[in-house]
Amino acid sequence: MEPELKVTRAEVIQRGILCNCxxxxxxxxxxxxxRLNKACACCKMDLERSSGFYSGTTSIGYVASIIFIIIPICFLVGYKVLSVGAGIALGIVGTFGFxxxxxxxxxxxxxxxxxxxLPQDLPRNREGLPPRDEA
Ligand SMILES: [Zn+2]
Structure with missing residues (x-):
């Protein structure tokens, strides 16, 4: 059983979608x-500890740009809405811009x-708990 969380998963999602801490x-x-801050500017929550996890961001970006930019452009070129040259140019500019x-x-x-x-990893949810072992 999980201990009761001060900040629930729903709150984490609400805040996260709006890019809040x-x-x-x-x-x-x-x-x-x-760039992310090393720690939250307001509550000093450590953001570096999980930076290995966050470095996956760029690969998500590549996948997202393939799905949202490259595939639609392939269709446009396939249906002759765009020329191949225009499609390639748009793909490069579009992916980068995206x-x-x-x-x-x-x-x-x-x-x-x-x-x-890992909501129990939030400092606010660890208040009052014994310190966790550092791995
Ligand atoms: Zn914060």
Whole structure:
């Protein structure tokens, strides 16, 4: 049985979708468009500990851009709406633009997914519990 959580999975998802910190709900996650803070600017929750997990972000971005950019362009080229040259140019520009556009969202959502999987890992949910063993 799980101990009662101060921050529930539903709250983590609500906060995460809006790119807010899952722990405190403030906008403290992003240092810049492409970087997470080392720790939340508001509640100091450590964001680096799971950075290995978050580095999966870029591969998600590639998959997402293939699905949302490359495949539709292939169809457009296939149906002769676009020429092959225009399709390739649009693919390169589109993929790059798409990655840039969704990058901060991916970073925030990786934080969210991690804490939906492990809500008991949030500092606020660990309050009052004995310290966890560091692996
Ligand atoms: Zn926070």
């Amino acid at each position: 899952p722990n405190c709900g403030e906008r403290g996650l992003l240092q810049s468009w492409f 990655m840039v556009l969704i990058y901060p969202v991916m970073l925030c959502w990786m934080v969210m997914v991690y804490h939906v999987a």
